Amino acid sequence: MAVHPNKEGVHRHRLHVLARAVAAIIGGYVVTGLAVACLARLLPMRAAEASIAATLASFAIYACIVVTVFSTRSMLRVWIGLGGALLLLGAILYLAILAGGRL
Amino acid sequence: MKESFRQSMAWLHTWTGLMFGWLLFAMFVTGTAAYFQQEISRWMRPELAATADPVSATQAAITYLRTREPDAESWFITPPSARNPVTEVFWQPKKEEGQPPTRRKRGETSATLDGHGHPVTVRETRGGYFLYRFHFDLHYMPVMWARYLVGAAAMFMLVAIVSGIITHKKIFADFFMLRFGKGQRSWLDAHNVTAVFALPFYLMITYTGLVTLATQYMPWGVMANYASTDTFFEEVFPGRADVPRSGVAAPLVPVSSLMAMASRSWGGAGIGFVKVANPGDSTATITITRAADTAIAARGESMVFAGPSGTLLDRHVPEGGALATQSVMVGLHAGRYAGWGLRWLYFLSGIGGTIMVGSGLVLWTVKRRAKLPDPAHPHFGFRLVERLNIAAIAGLPAGLAAYFLANRLLPIAMDNRTEWEINSLFLIWAGVLLWACVRPQRRAWVESLSFAAALFAAVPIVNALTVSRNMLTGLVTGDWLFVAFDMAMVTLSFALGWAARKAARVELKATRSARQKSKELTTA
Numbered sequence: 001m002a003v004h005p006n007k008e009g010v011h012r013h014r015l016h017v018l019a020r021a022v023a024a025i026i027g028g029y030v031v032t033g034l035a036v037a038c039l040a041r042l043l044p045m046r047a048a049e050a051s052i053a054a055t056l057a058s059f060a061i062y063a064c065i066v067v068t069v070f071s072t073r074s075m076l077r078v079w080i081g082l083g084g085a086l087l088l089l090g091a092i093l094y095l096a097i098l099a100g101g102r103l
Numbered sequence: 104m105k106e107s108f109r110q111s112m113a114w115l116h117t118w119t120g121l122m123f124g125w126l127l128f129a130m131f132v133t134g135t136a137a138y139f140q141q142e143i144s145r146w147m148r149p150e151l152a153a154t155a156d157p158v159s160a161t162q163a164a165i166t167y168l169r170t171r172e173p174d175a176e177s178w179f180i181t182p183p184s185a186r187n188p189v190t191e192v193f194w195q196p197k198k199e200e201g202q203p204p205t206r207r208k209r210g211e212t213s214a215t216l217d218g219h220g221h222p223v224t225v226r227e228t229r230g231g232y233f234l235y236r237f238h239f240d241l242h243y244m245p246v247m248w249a250r251y252l253v254g255a256a257a258m259f260m261l262v263a264i265v266s267g268i269i270t271h272k273k274i275f276a277d278f279f280m281l282r283f284g285k286g287q288r289s290w291l292d293a294h295n296v297t298a299v300f301a302l303p304f305y306l307m308i309t310y311t312g313l314v315t316l317a318t319q320y321m322p323w324g325v326m327a328n329y330a331s332t333d334t335f336f337e338e339v340f341p342g343r344a345d346v347p348r349s350g351v352a353a354p355l356v357p358v359s360s361l362m363a364m365a366s367r368s369w370g371g372a373g374i375g376f377v378k379v380a381n382p383g384d385s386t387a388t389i390t391i392t393r394a395a396d397t398a399i400a401a402r403g404e405s406m407v408f409a410g411p412s413g414t415l416l417d418r419h420v421p422e423g424g425a426l427a428t429q430s431v432m433v434g435l436h437a438g439r440y441a442g443w444g445l446r447w448l449y450f451l452s453g454i455g456g457t458i459m460v461g462s463g464l465v466l467w468t469v470k471r472r473a474k475l476p477d478p479a480h481p482h483f484g485f486r487l488v489e490r491l492n493i494a495a496i497a498g499l500p501a502g503l504a505a506y507f508l509a510n511r512l513l514p515i516a517m518d519n520r521t522e523w524e525i526n527s528l529f530l531i532w533a534g535v536l537l538w539a540c541v542r543p544q545r546r547a548w549v550e551s552l553s554f555a556a557a558l559f560a561a562v563p564i565v566n567a568l569t570v571s572r573n574m575l576t577g578l579v580t581g582d583w584l585f586v587a588f589d590m591a592m593v594t595l596s597f598a599l600g601w602a603a604r605k606a607a608r609v610e611l612k613a614t615r616s617a618r619q620k621s622k623e624l625t626t627a
Contacts, residue, residue: 037327046423047328048339053425054324056432059313063261067269070115071108093327 020070020078027082028065034089035061041096109270116266117467121488123256124464125495130253131460132499134238134308135453136231138438138446141186143231146588147510149570150225151189155218157182158359160190161377163220165358168192171214173383176345180377184394189223190216227520228510234503239316242525254320260309267298287473290466297459304452305459311436314429339426340419351385356413358389364415365391365406372397385411399440401433402426461496468492490539490547497551498535500599504558505531507592511562511569531558545610552603559596563589 039054040047072078136143145151161182168178176195183190193213217223229236241249298305318325322332329335362374373394381387387410393403407417434440438449468489475481481489509527513520535554539547566589567573572582574589 033321033323036321036324040324040327045425048335049423049425051324051328051335052423052429054327055317055321056314056425056429058317058321058324059258059261059310062258063265066262067112067115067265070266071111073107097327 016075019075023075023078023082024066024069027086028062028069031065031082031085031089032058032062034086034093038089038092038096041093112266112269116263116270119259119263119266120460120463121467123259124460124467125491126252126256127260128457128460128464128495129499130238130256131453131457132503133234135450135457136503137235137238138441138449138453140231140235142584142588143234144228145187145230145584147228147230147507148225149572149585151223152572153218154185154188155183155190157184157374158362160216160218160220161362161374162358163218164190164192164216165220165355165379167214167216167220167222168194168379168382172196175382176380178379178382180379182374182377183218184373184375184396186396190218190220192216226510226515228524229521233506233525239312242529250316250319254313254316257309257313258320260305261313264302264305264309268302271295271298287466287469290462290469294459294462294466297455297462301452301455305456307435308452308456311432314432315436317429346381346386346388348381348384349386352383353385353387353411355379355382355387355389355410356408361389361406361408361413362391365393368406369393369397369404375403379410382410387411388416389413395434395437395439396442397440399434400427400430401437401439402430464488464492464496486544489544490536493539493544493547493551494532494536497548497555497599498532498539500595501535501551501555501558502528502530502532504555504562504592504595507562508558508565511565545606545613548606549603549610552599552606556596556599556603559592559599562592 036054036058039057040051043050043053045053069078069082072081161180164180164182165178168175168180172178172194174197176197178192178194181187181191191213192215196212214222215225239250239253240246241253313320318332318335325332325335329338358377362377366372366374373396374391375394376390376392378390378392379387380390389408389410390405391408392405395401395403397403405419406415407419408414409416438446441449468485471485472478472481475485506524506528509524513523513527517523535551539551542550563574566585567575572585574586577583577585577589
């Protein structure tokens with residue numbers, strides 16, 4: 001992300017950074033939360049154990065998402081990636097809760 | 104492509120570091136100090152000296168509580184230990200029917216007792232405990248907000264560490280490189296050396312720090328399996344729920360045999376904590392928890408006994424790999440298990456982290472100053488970072504020294520003494536911030552650092568003038584706590600003084616080169 005010399009360039013650069021930050025911080029948190037919830041339901045352990053195991057991994061997952069969002073060239077690919085993960089994990093979680101057990 | 108990945112990580116490292124750098128600096132300073140919180144508390148209550156036998160002291164504390172608060176919901180007793188010479192007790196008062204629980208002052212629900220169960224008269228202070236709590240609860244703001252803020256800072260730190268590692272190609276080669284007096288290059292070296300010096304420690308401390316409050320930051324793992332976090336905690340830590348009193352009076356068995364039995368079954372480990380629920384009632388229970396310094400895991404094993412008969416009701420042994428892992432992670436963060444050698448290593452790593460964050464913050468300005476369109480009049484954002492750097496790096500240490508000085512100088516019988524000790528810290532800190540804003544930047548560095556150095560130098564002197572224990576008496580009587588504390592203050596004073604001298608040299612050089620330039624301009 002080079003700094004653009006002209007004013008319009010600087011403006012574009014800032015918007016670009018804002019979009020990345022939103023994708024990484026908010027998008028990253030939502031995807032992490034869903035991944036943790038899925039893991040908590042699907043890990044083959046006692047409910048309490050699975051919940052804690054998933055929670056312990058959460059910050060590593062979050063950090064990886066943030067790093068990936070900031071290193072991916074195209075913003076479009078970032079949104080597709082995050083959106084895809086959101087849908088996939090959401091569907092898994094929905095099915096896992098539908099299947100019952102625990103809770 | 105590979106190069107641009109590193110570039111994007113360098114960018115990420117710079118800005119995540121800056122966003123929360125000042126808060127992280129404060130967390131590092133207070134967290135590092137908190138590794139010696141018991142020792143700081145002891146220094147701040149110099150009236151306490153003799154240590155007592157934990158078992159008889161616990162029994163004496165129960166006798167005290169029986170007269171003082173016979174119908175409390177529960178009593179909590181921390182017996183004296185090698186690091187704390189007194190018994191600390193607090194209690195949960197009886198709930199008034201139909202009335203919301205009222206917030207009470209600390210003094211009304213807690214007491215500090217000697218080995219015979221008599222309240223000791225000590226100056227009111229929160230001691231090292233305040234620094235420990237500030238590390239994650241901050242101050243002057245609701246605790247929940249503070250914890251989210253601290254959590255966000257820790258998450259930024261984690262990202263800054265990961266991106267910092269990626270950015271730094273020759274991380275191990277550069278470890279052996281510390282070039283003094285080379286301006287920006289020296290700052291970068293200082294940042295790298297302190298970063299690599301204890302890199303595993305920073306990764307560990309950041310991650311485990313997040314884990315200590317993980318169920319608040321990331322409740323979704325628990326929410327996926329439980330209706331609420333409360334039901335989860337009840338399943339994992341049973342026996343926390345209150346049992347109503349039966350109303351039938353029954354005396355408690357002597358606690359000494361129970362403590363001996365618990366200690367024996369833990370291989371002679373000490374007792375960390377004793378809780379008595381429904382004291383004096385037939386439903387009373389006594390819970391004995393193992394001392395924290397006997398294992399890494401933070402959640403100690405505990406045993407629950409029936410109060411009137413002393414029969415063992417329940418043994419709580421943490422079970423399950425994930426829960427044990429979490430407990431060990433929290434234990435690693437707090438370092439309560441650490442002996443003296445390891446404790447100093449924790450402390451030094453913490454200081455390394457403080458310097459890493461501080462030098463990173465300074466590096467941000469040093470790198471950009473040269474590229475400013477008009478270096479004599481930087482833009483607002485740059486000036487803000489500059490001033491906040493001074494306030495954080497020189498101001499907080501100055502505040503810390505003021506906290507220790509206030510402990511010795513405030514009148515013993517003052518109202519709200521504890522609060523004013525804490526206020527002194529923040530008043531001095533705010534004072535340095537103001538000073539940094541009104542003075543020229545380079546002068547402000549020199550003056551603030553000198554001020555902090557002078558305050559730390561004043562601590563041993565004021566201590567020697569106000570209380571009877573100090574470094575010299577300590578050397579004679581073997582009171583090593585007071586020797587070590589004075590030495591630490593002198594060392595900090597020298598370190599800050601050295602920094603002030605360095606800053607003064609830079610200032611001198613800058614004025615000379617500015618004069619040179621203006622001369623050249625006039626002759627041209």
